[in-house]
Amino acid sequence: MRLQAERNRPQPSRGGDFDYFNTPKGMLLVFLSILALLGLLQSRSGAGLAHLLVSVATAVVIDAGTNYLLRRKRRLPDSAILTALIVSMVLSPAAPWYVSVSATGIALLSKLLFHIRRKPVFNPAAFGLFVALLLSSSGQDWWGALSGLPVWCIALLVVAGFMVTNRVGKFPQLFAFLGVYFGLFMLMGVFQLGEAAEIFRVPFIHSALFLAFFMLTDPPTSPARTREQLLFGAGAALVSVAVNYTIGGLSFLLVGLLAANGLHAAHVKWVSRRQPGSRQQPSTAIRTEPR
Secondary structure, eight states: OHHHHHHHSOOOOSSGGGGGGGSHHHHHHHHHHHHHHHHHHHHTOHHHHHHHHHHHHHHHHHHHHHHHHTTOOOOOOHHHHHHHHHHHHHBOTTSOHHHHHHHHHHHHHHHHHSEETTEESSOHHHHHHHHHHHHHOOOBOOGGGTTTSOGGGHHHHHHHHHHHHHHHTOHHHHHHHHHHHHHHHHHHHHTTOTTGGGGGSTTHHHHHHHHHHHTTTOGGGSOOSHHHHHHHHHHHHHHHHHHHHHTOSSOHHHHHHHHHHHHHHHHHHHHHHHSTTOOOOOOSSOOOOOO
16 A cells, blocks of 8 residues: 555656746747847847847736736746747837837737637737837847848757747648748749749748747647648738738738737637537647747
8 A cells, every 4th residue: 555655646857947948938938048149149239138128027027017916826927028038039129119118018918908718819929019010110120030140040940940839739830831921922923923032031031930930839829720720820821921912011920920810719709609618629739828
């Protein structure tokens, strides 16, 4: 009996505190920090670092204030920090400091305003960046995607992105987006429609990869089933290409992602109303909070 009890006793984790960095959020935090550090070292400018610190500080304060007002338990604000990192790594360092504050604040506020089944409808970072662009015409250069480094450094972005995507189980979604996105632009190039050739140059190719790896794959704002992932990724690509061709500008990738988020949320709402007792199939990946 004593031997059986010893076997059934929970065993301590061998990884200890380092187990956190094997979770999706922990892994993403590490890779985004590395990419940000490389981008900052290349630029040798304090503006990018200032934006990053301001965004992170804003996220921590807002997260703490929200938890206090809603009487939530204190916890590590890693989700808020991830959102702040993505926002600051997309915004141009030349943008005013208050743009970083507003974009981060809007991103975190969107999680409270737009949600279904306690999950946000829109990717927070994409929503904050898009609204900030509308309000202030802030520049975006996606410096965190290593667009300022030599071309071969894109391999670092791809390796980090593949590891994160594998951790959250979003490869169907990723490949559907990249395949439709670059495939359509290649066809547009063949038929000389728009300025498709620019998409395959710096920094546009970097921005597409960064969004696909680190924003499109956000588990709470994207589907879990393979078929729905394929439709989600393809839909985001179709909208992005259409907006780029008809309107242009810098926000076409964000619009494509937000449109896919909205359609996915509408589908979830429709299914819940049609079958009130049913629930969406749970993801096989570890559940994480939105970025």
